[in-house]
Amino acid sequence: MHNKGLGITVLQEFKWTKKMPLDTSLGKGSKQKISWSKKVLIILGFLFVLGAVALITVAVVQNKPLPKNMKYGIVLDAGSSHTSVYVYNWPAEKENDTGVVQQVEVCKVDGPGISSYSKDVEKAGLSLQDCMNTAKQVIPKKEHRDTPVYLGATAGMRLLSLDNNKIADKVLLSVEKSLRLYPFDFQGCRIITGQEEGAYGWISINYMLGNFKQSSSWMPFQQTSTETSGALDLGGASTQITFEPTDSINESPENFMLFRLYGKTYNVYTHSFLCYGKDQALRLRLANDVKNAGSTNLQNPCFNPGYVKNMSAVDLYGSPCTAKYKLFSSSFILITGTGDYHQCQQNLQDMFNKTECPYSRCSFNRIFQPELSGNFGAFSAFYFVMNFLNLTSEKDLSKVKETLKEFCSESWQQVKEKFPDIKEKYLSEYCFSGTYILTLLEMGYGFTSENWGNINFLRKIKGSDAAWTLGYMLNLTNMIPAELPSSPPLSHASYVGLMVLFSFLLASVVFIGWLYFWKPRCLQKGII
Ligand SMILES: Nc1nc2c(ncn2[C@@H]2O[C@H](COP(=O)(O)OP(=O)(O)OP(=O)(O)O)[C@@H](O)[C@H]2O)c(=O)[nH]1
Ligand SMILES: [Ca+2]
Structure with a gap:
């Protein structure tokens, strides 16, 4: 059986060696060598694949996003017309980065602004409870004690404190008392200055737009910083204009603020016009009209034709913006709309x-303003x-x-029918408000048809409301560092990714080199 078997083998070897002119005495040994080379190659290939899989697994596991x-x-x-409560959040380990703080909730407090509670100050605090x-519901319970709460009051409270400082303090005490009842870290209630309001609005929108981002220094040609955007805020009682001028003529130091943010210095112009918010501006205009007309019966071109309104004298003359115009003892002013845009604008x-x-250039009312430059974000009213107006x-x-x-020329009846839900x-005030906005921007600040396109009317930026509040919090929590934090040029994920990629490249080069120079026998033509 054994010999027979061998005989068959020899016969087969003979046939095979006829085709390949190899020494038949090498037959069995070379076959063993070839199968060994094959095995080594398979093992190497297996190890290579295993190594690659291990590298990728380590990279993926290491970079798996951690629970934030x-x-x-x-x-x-606390604005003149109403109060809004903003809740922000940010990942703790990234708090000094730019653009990481996000608005998670905004709650509009029912009722008027806190300055309207001067006759019943306790209600100012109570009004905040719902929001x-x-x-409290939005923020996880375990974070309550570490959550700072700030209240900043703006032009309504500025006017109240001009009128009656003691009452303004009582209103602030009432809201403080109410806020201290919550499990948060109360940090204070105060009236912020118009300059702060403008500057924090500017910081907010540029932070949200990512304009403070500066590229890292490992590639010098990448070190470009983005231009900042100006900020235009129109409230009920005041309005702010803030921007980074191109020329550094500093004729009016009180209108400039110097910031060092993420390693760059910004010299920012800002001005807040008290009484030029849209509600106070309307009162200012009407009070002047009554004075000029010598009558409390007004034909007003800034309201739609057919609109009639009885305004109480207390409402009209009840703020320091208009108090000095009070001439009549009449308790009401009758306004009848005529709806004439051109007359309204002239008025x-x-x-x-x-x-x-008194300076080389002014906006209006003897206030210095440098030449307008760059884009502007125009928010609130x-x-x-x-x-x-779809504009x-x-x-x-x-x-x-x-x-x-x-x-403006549409009749009040028509307007009401068209917009029953507003x-x-x-x-009733859109004709006045639209014309006022145009006059303020053109006449007041000096925008023209050439740079009108630089104004971006916006409400939110990347999900957060455009408002001074974010800038205020960023400043008080020291979240914007003066210098760019030093960090490795690559993120950890990019570092691991590149390491894996280069390991592959190196291994491939070695493998190809091995194939090329030490061509294994099994790969020689005809063997495999
Ligand atoms: N058309 C319209 N007007 C609004 C709306 N919300 C507020 N306003 C009015 O727009 C004006 C500006 O509103 P805000 O920016 O909240 O003003 P504020 O913060 O109360 O006032 P300041 O203290 O001067 O900043 C006020 O006259 C408000 O009555 C709205 O949703 N639609
Ligand atoms: Ca405001």
Whole structure:
């Protein structure tokens, strides 16, 4: 059996060796060598694949996103017309990065602004309860004690403190008492200055837009910093303009603020016009009209034709903006709309004194303003009004005026029928507000048809409301470092990724080199 078997083998070997002129005596040994080389090759290949899989697994496991440790902060914007409660959060380990703080909740407090509670100060604090309870629900319980709460009051409280400082303090005490009842880390209630309001608005929008981002220094050609955007805020009682001028003429130091943020110095111009928010501006205009007309019966071109309103004298003259115009003892002022855009604009132009300027350049009312430069983000009432008029993306100033002219001339009856769901207070004032915005921007600040397109009317940026509140919190929590934090040029994920890639490349080069120079027999033509 055995011999027979061998005989068959020999016969087969003989056939095979006839085709390949190899020494038949090498037959069995070379076959063994070839199968060994094959095995080594398979083992090497297996180890290579195993190594690659291990490298990728380590990289993926190491870079698996860790559960984020979030921090929270609350800022109350106590404006003249209402209060809003903003809740922000950010990943704890990234708090010095730019653009990481996000708005997670905004709650509009029911009722008027806290300055309206001067006759019943306790109610100012009580009014905040619903929104503070919402904040309590939004923020995880374990974070409550570490969540700072700030309240900043703006122009309404500025006016109240001008009128009656003691009452303004009582209102602030009432809101403080109310906020201290919550499990958060109360950090104070105060009236912020107009300059702060402008500057924090500017910081907020540039932080959200990512304009403070500066590239790392490992590639010198990448070291470019983005231009900042100016900020235009129109509130109920004051308005702010803030931007980084191109020329550094500093004729009016009180209008400049110097910031060092992420390793760059910013010299920012800012001015806040008290009484030029849209509610106070309307009162200022009406009080002047009553004075000029010598009558409390007014025909007003800034309201739609057919609109009639009885305004109480207490409402009209009840703020320091208009108190000095009170001449009549009448308790009501009757306003009848005539809806004439051109007359309205002419009428409003009187509010902007352009005749005197103690500096090389002024905006209005003897206030220094450098030449406008760059883009501007225009928010709050700038947005509400332009959005209603469908003009937020209209870059042609003449078309803006055309739309406004058309809207103002529509009868009040028609307007009400067209927009039955809009609050009558807002609806009735859109003709005035739109014309006021145009006059303020053109006459007041000096925007023209050439740079009108540089104004971006916006409400939110990347999910957060455009408001001074974020900048206020970033500043008080020291979240914006003066210098760019030093960090390795690559993120950890990019580092591991590149390491894996280069290991592959090296291994491939070695493998190809091995194949090329020590060509294994099994790969020789005809063997495999
Ligand atoms: N059309 C419209 N107007 C609004 C809306 N919300 C607020 N307003 C009005 O827009 C104006 C500005 O509102 P805000 O920016 O909240 O003003 P504020 O912060 O109370 O006032 P300041 O203290 O001067 O900043 C006020 O006259 C408000 O009555 C809205 O949703 N639509
Ligand atoms: Ca405001």
